[in-house]
Amino acid sequence: MRYMATYDMMETLRNANQWLGATALSFASYPIFSMTPNPAFQMLAAWGEVTERTFARMVTKPDWGIRTYTCEDGKDHLVGIETIVEKPFGNLIQFAVPGRKPMKRRVLLIAPMSGHYATLLRSTVKSLLVNCEVFITDWHNARDIPVSEGKFDVEDYTLYLAEFMRALGPDTHVIAVCQPVPLALAATALLAEDEPEAQPRSLTLIGGPVDPDAAPTEVTDFGRRMTMGLLEQTMVQRVGFKYPGVGRMVYPGLMQLASFISMNGEKHAQAFSDQIANVAMGNDSDHDRHNRFYDEYLAVMDMTAEFYLSTVERIFKGLEIARNEFTVQGRKVDMGKITNVAVMTVEGGKDDISAPGQCVAALDLCTGLPDEKKASHLEPEAGHYGIFAGRSWRNNIRPLVLDFIDAHDGTGRKAPPSTKPANRNAPNRAPQSKATPV
Structure with missing residues (x-):
């Protein structure tokens, strides 16, 4: 149950952040706030839109889009x-x-x-x-x-x-x-x-x-630094009750995503900060460069x-x-x-x-x-x-x-035709x- 509880907690946090984003977007978009223009509401709505989309796409398999x-x-x-x-x-x-x-x-x-x-x-x-x-x-x-x-x-x-x-x-x-x-x-x-x-x-x-x-x-x-026992204890969880694979031991997609993002944390943080500003100013689109990349990058699957x-x-x-x-x-x-x-x-x-x-x-x-x-x-x-x-x-x-x-x-x-290469074992x-x- 320890592994399953951890898996469900990760899903709960993801779900909560998606809900917070949707709530912020809905609240800041009330028509009555337009009577007193305030950039704070625009920024709150933009933060909500980006946050909701970010956490929603983590559990959605992207479409191939080749029609x-x-x-x-x-x-x-x-x-x-x-x-x-x-x-x-x-x-x-x-x-x-x-x-x-x-x-x-x-x-x-x-x-x-x-x-x-x-x-x-x-x-x-x-x-x-x-x-x-x-x-x-x-x-x-x-x-x-x-x-x-x-x-x-x-x-x-x-x-x-x-x-x-x-x-x-x-x-x-x-x-x-x-x-x-x-x-x-x-x-x-x-x-x-x-x-x-x-x-x-x-x-x-x-x-x-x-x-x-x-x-x-x-x-x-x-891979060299981590022992197999440590990997099994820290990276492996049991699928929670929400999915058909309940009880299966997996390396969760959300945990993998955290590892991916940590490798270039500052770059990703800046990308989302810029996107919130773009949404607030109306310079975004559903298929702009940010959304095209992150719709795919954030969609993760369990192994x-x-x-x-x-x-x-x-x-x-x-x-x-x-x-x-x-x-x-x-x-x-x-x-x-x-x-x-x-x-x-x-x-x-x-x-x-x-x-x-x-x-x-x-x-x-x-x-x-x-x-x-x-x-x-x-x-x-x-x-x-x-x-x-x-x-x-x-x-x-x-x-x-x-x-x-x-x-x-x-x-x-x-x-x-082509030329003979140098030593192919040489990395450089x-x-x-x-x-x-x-």
């Missing part, structure tokens, strides 16, 4: 979301465009399970939907999954990915973003040994912790406790992927078994979550893969978010990823402007 797509025929086609594989802890979904001729590129986006919903990759999906058939992993909020569905840890996650790849077939190109990068590599290796015909054609790994020790960050330092703890213990502390010692159901998964899947890594020079060196380590693990099927790219000015969304993704990384996909689509076309290696075969 139409203009095809080559000049017509707007509706975009539908279809479920390809349905599982208790996550689905494989497709963004289908009825009436459009099938695209040659079939891309599976593996979204992270690290506190935010898969909708965090909305802009990535939209950019790929232009000329790809896009599929994505849509992970469920652990608070909504009954205890009767059992556990879900890193091994189960890996098996899910293998099943999704198997369902889409060998003509698929996989793009894994952030947290799932090492497990996507493991799932591919699992298929390489058990079902080679089900392997994807290419695997693009973007900013993930394959070898967390290659370039320490605040995230890896935290199962076993997934969170096993990720820290096995990926960060035990370095099982980095040492090629990862096991699934008691059986070792050998990354050296990958011999036909082209692998490309993408890193951001200013990534403070998965610093340069952590992701490119995947290429050294693929000992059975010929050099012509390996490539790496370092985007010098990109941070963590920028390597899969924003200007760096749109202008530089996306074209390189599509070129890499086309070069390994099974038609025998050659990869685009020279910037590379093109995908570089290794």
Whole structure:
């Protein structure tokens, strides 16, 4: 009950702040106050509006917001979301465009399970939907999954990915973003040994912790510093009575959000202060820059406790992927078994979550893969978010990823020309402007 009471207390505080915001907005917006203009009421109403929206969005899954797509025929086609594989802890979904001729590129986006919903990759999906058939992993909020569905840890996650790849077939190109990068590599290796015909054609790994020790960050330092017992005592709670997953042990989304915000507390405080001023002066809009970002950033989901703890213990502390010692159901998964899947890594020079060196380590693990099927790219000015969304993704990384996909689509076309990189294990290696075969 101690864990459940804490979970319910966090939800109570969130609910109370949402109510306070709504009350302040309603009270300060009374028409009678307009008889005596006072900026204090404007500021109170603005504070209430921003506060209510802030705390309300924390428990609301964002909408994908991808409704139409203009095809080559000049017509707007509706975009539908279809479920390809349905599982208790996550689905494989497709963004289908009825009436459009099938695209040659079939891309599976593996979204992270690290506190935010898969909708965090909305802009990535939209950019790929232009000329790809896009599929994505849509992970469920652990608070909504009954205890009767059992556990879900890193091994189960890996098996899910293998099943999704198997369902889409060998003509698929996989793009894994952030947290799932090492497990996507493991799932591919699992298929390489058990079902080679089900392997994807290419695997693009973007900013993930394959070898967390290659370039320490605040995230890896935290994982090293905290003992597993302390993590379990301080980070894990039981879902309260309000949700279907009542009693399930989770790493709560609200606690994760507090950690996210604390990393850049002053920046977030200033952003909300500025937004309150903008609302008071009437310079805001429902979809302005602040709301577009925070509607997504503040929408958090619970992770199962076993997934969170096993990720820290096995990926960060035990370095099982980095040492090629990862096991699934008691059986070792050998990354050296990958011999036909082209692998490309993408890193951001200013990534403070998965610093340069952590992701490119995947290429050294693929000992059975010929050099012509390996490539790496370092985007010098990109941070963590920028390597899969924003200007760096749109202008530089996306074209390189599509070129890499086309070069390994099974038609025998050659990869685009590029230069030999410097030592790929060096975190501060020279910037590379093109995908570089290794």
